[in-house]
Ligand code: C2E
Ligand code: MG
């Protein structure tokens with residue numbers, strides 16, 4: 059026994075031991091041997107023993123059990139204790155003169171024996187002590203191995219076991235599989251944490267049984283993400299069906315899983331990497347009800363390599379200023395002739411080998427790994443410098459808005475950073491506006507709303523971007539701190555497809571009216587759309603109808619036109 063254990067063992071108070079024996083003299087002898095070190099409770103027959111052990115299952119550290127007892131014999135007590143989940147972890151030392159019974163007791167889960175007549179006091183004390191220590195160590199290991207919610211392995215142990223498995227069975231082809239719950243965040247919000255936990259527990263239990271039968275292992279990696287490592291060749295649909303059995307009724311709507319499979323995983327890759335691949339495959343079928351299982355294939359592999367290259371090239375791109383800010387005009391359409399009223403700064407990457415890359419390709423990637431912050435700082439500075447230049451040269455005050463990623467909102471220095479930019483370029487908050495996408499608000503509402511409130515207190519104007527895609531509840535919208543609502547371009551697309559139906563747009567314009575903020579419609583491409591929006595009471599428009607995003611010098615054309623209008 060090492061001394062560290064010793065100290066821990068002694069420092070954590072007196073353990074409780076149950077001595078179950080029908081003979082008073084035996085109870086007294088054992089009691090006197092152990093009472094200095096332990097709290098002792100006694101039972102004089104089997105029924106009393108069971109009652110005590112289940113009543114104090116969390117506090118009893120050990121049971122010393124006589125086999126020959128009235129009412130319920132010791133063997134039966136042992137059996138029932140091991141059947142009851144609450145008491146089965148409590149170690150039992152059987153005290154008996156009957157050596158024949160030892161094997162049966164071992165089968166039933168007894169951990170050790172003390173013979174009658176009793177050995178020396180020191181021997182009894184040492185055995186009791188050792189048994190409690192062993193059992194507590196085992197419990198600690200069990201807890202650190204397992205996810206407390208589902209009882210599945212936790213991530214670290216899972217990865218370690220998977221690696222051990224590989225070492226033993228190098229030639230067995232294995233699949234790395236990821237399972238996620240579609241819309242889990244919504245389930246959490248709508249039905250509450252308790253219900254969501256119940257769903258995860260159920261999936262965990264069903265998955266464990268299914269995967270164990272297939273000779274594999276499973277774990278919960280985090281939140282609603284489960285991992286499975288099992289021999290190649292199993293029926294994926296069957297795993298899905300079994301894991302999600304009985305989940306049909308979260309408040310009436312169906313809880314659905316999605317799965318990503320990396321078949322025949324390459325064992326020369328790091329184990330985490332293999333599951334990242336399965337996760338990428340799972341992301342390709344996010345919320346797709348028709349096709350809930352995605353596979354890691356050549357196309358995904360190519361995408362992954364491309365993404366890796368972009369990440370690798372990023373530092374040089376910042377250093378060499380390969381990123382260029384384009385500007386897209388926004389027009390006020392309330393007057394008879396539309397008037398240029400502001401612009402949006404949109405970044406492009408002029409990659410020396412890959413040519414012009416649109417932000418839709420690299421922004422989501424950089425949001426995943428945090429590089430977005432560095433990129434956004436770069437774009438904000440370039441934009442601020444440009445506004446300053448236009449102001450000085452053309453004397454026109456034209457507000458420009460920059461995009462602020464959800465990730466930026468977690469930076470405690472964000473407000474300070476903006477303040478510095480304003481100061482360095484001598485700009486007012488009205489000239490430099492901020493666009494924050496609606497989904498940021500809905501993902502971590504309180505944190506984001508606090509930051510937005512801070513920014514507004516400084517004087518910044520906040521435009522809510524892509525409105526309609528983030529699923530804000532009506533309740534939430536009315537308390538959101540925003541100054542402008544930007545209608546997502548998908549609404550325009552849908553409304554003007556075949557059989558024009560603009561009712562949704564009208565509803566959103568009504569919401570904006572109610573909130574008393576102007577609406578900007580994004581993605582307006584035709585005159586028909588422009589006129590319809592104007593008739594519905596939309597205030598501003600941004601889209602190809604007026605112009606695509608263009609480089610700064612080209613954008614000056616719009617400013618000069620505007621100056622002439624004055
Ligand atoms: P967004 O902020 O919603 O920007 C509007 C997007 O719609 C731009 O795409 C713009 O080019 C496009 N667009 C505007 N009018 C039309 C139209 O009439 N038809 C069509 N089909 N598209 C139109 P872009 O520039 O590719 O940017 C995509 C998204 O990338 C942006 O969406 C924004 O979320 C993000 N983004 C762009 N620049 C930055 C940046 O500097 N920082 C951050 N964090 N995100 C950025
Ligand atoms: Mg935007």
Ligand code: MG
Pocket residue numbers: 523524544546547580
């Ligand atoms: Mg937008």
